[in-house]
Amino acid sequence: MVSSSSMGDDGLIHRLGHAKALLGILAGAGASYGIYKLVQKRSRTKSVDSGGHENRTGVEPGSLIAKVSGFNVVGAPGSSSGDIFTKSPGSLEPHHIGMLLSLLQKNPNPSERAQVLLTLGNAAAFTVNQDLIHDLGGLHVIAGYLSNPSADVRVQSLNALNNLSMNLKNQEHLKVYVPQVLELIEISPVNSDLQLAALRLLTNMSVTDKHQHLLKSSITLFLSLLVVANEALQIQVLKVLVNLSSNPDMMEDIVQSQAPASLVLLFDRCTSVAVLLRLLTFVGNLRAWRPSTQVAQALRWRQESLYCVLLDESSQLHHRLPLLLSHPDGEIKAQVARTLT
Template sequence: MGDDGVVPRLGNMKALLGLIAGAGASYGLYKLVRSGSKKSEISKRSIDRSSESGFESKPLSNMAIRPGSLLAKVSDMNIISGTETTRVTDTPPSDVLSKSPGSLEPRHIGMLLYLLQNTPNPSERRQVLLTLGNAAAFTVNQDLVRESGGLHVIAGFLPDPSPDVRVQTLNALNNLSMNVRNQEQLKIYVPQVLELIEMSPVNSEIQLAALRLLTNLSVTDIHQHLMKNATKLFLSLLVVSNEILQIQVLKVLVNLSSNPDMMDDIVQAQAPASLVLLFDCCTNTPVLLRLFTFIGNLRAWRPSAQVAEALRRRSDSLYCVLLDESSQLHSRLPALLSHPDSEVKAQVAKLLT
């Protein structure tokens, strides 16, 4: 095949990938409503989008396409979606560029998934995952990825040797998780995501991206039980991490503690004694406010006398550290009444009543 055929194909491919990479320029509002559940107040719980992460977002169209490389080859490949087989080069650039970013066709998603599975270059894998994550900002593409079998393909890169690839995998799964049907497939990766949090450096982008994904998976009661043994991990991370990660940990804890069925596991979890030190005027205000929400959820739980007595025998339980009459928290709250933030003072007064 001569050069005259290669140049237009590469141009088409760059235009197409540039369009898809730009699909994350804006995000729609997201609401997850659990069908048939009257008690879930999702508007009070936390959701997260990877667009808020501040991570660099470079479109694939900026990548150099070398002759003979995977990107050059894929510009002339057959994309199979369902029963339809289409050549990428059959779509003129003008038609591709005129498409709404939220109405990408199955063959475009299929092309990206093919690239992801077949490139040995970590940098290119990262860019493809970034593009898929941006495309997943739109509900139609969340469905397309699932219907193409792409959820498990993407999740397959959670253990990738490259930290950047792992981060972009988590970001893509985060956007894809803003879809109830996708969550049904993604729930099996919760243990793997928790392991990434535990094994990764504190305050790393991997921990932050993993917590964002867990925030979305915990926004309804459906999959929260998969995290019931992770309270100790979250509390330990809370006392050693920076403010950005603290907020993310608390989003998950607030979501979990909104479910009465999770409370027994939460209050029994081992908690660091230094947890009470966060209730201080020096603590970042957004962190304090989420701490108060978490405490409010915990106090709404009423153990029987027998259960409370059993919990008191474990001095390192969350119950003893934050809820029991012997907790140091009670002596720390009055000092926060002088906090400069009016909402903090209102929350403290509410807790003291």
């Protein structure tokens, strides 16, 4: 887990650029984040079959991965299979899933492992396969590649676990990997595919309040990432924060977390609509919380806390929010009006 150690604005970007620095759910909704659309990458290697046809997939014609991963693989001339082997993720049979899990563990080639994980991730978009992978012990097999030396393998492992986490039963088994996923966010380059994939998984894991407590010591990490990340990653961070802030039991942990003072600058017309809407939803959840006089007084002594940055009477947010009432987007204006009431 990431600690909430002190971090000033001046050194923030410098720290986030290093290996151990603090740093991709619809706004206001409690529904689960939709299935992540996995994008199949072409292999960096090329080969030519015996007939002179170029094979860009990096897998052998007729191999298991060619048959079950959905690739269009050119086979040798005269092949009885019609030269093309395809299998859509939705039509994989139980023995295919078992063979993929076996191949994943036996094949040492990183690029082929990544492709097998991609196939398992696509298959996990279907409920029947989520249950099947669970019953075959595949959750722990796939999660075992979160520490693989290959970044592509780690990304595809996260993507597969993301789809598997759509199943609440699976979440009970995946919760033990939350600290490892948080560490990946912390040590990975800012705006990397690894960070985005890890945050997608945490979005699903934080849909209900059952496992949200596992993230409470990493709120500072999320808030720090917000001020340096690109739009895609900001949106994903905010989906997690909106989920957490919808739980009253998490609120005290959220507001006392250290936050960069520059966070308030995101409440601006220049911020993208998608990010701003989620920021306003997050703040709306925070403002709905009513601390006792004693708690509020204690929080005011922590000048770097989120409470002081966004909620206290001295916060610049109180001056910035009314300016957004003239925002050209109608939904932004409506959300600001709700927040101010």
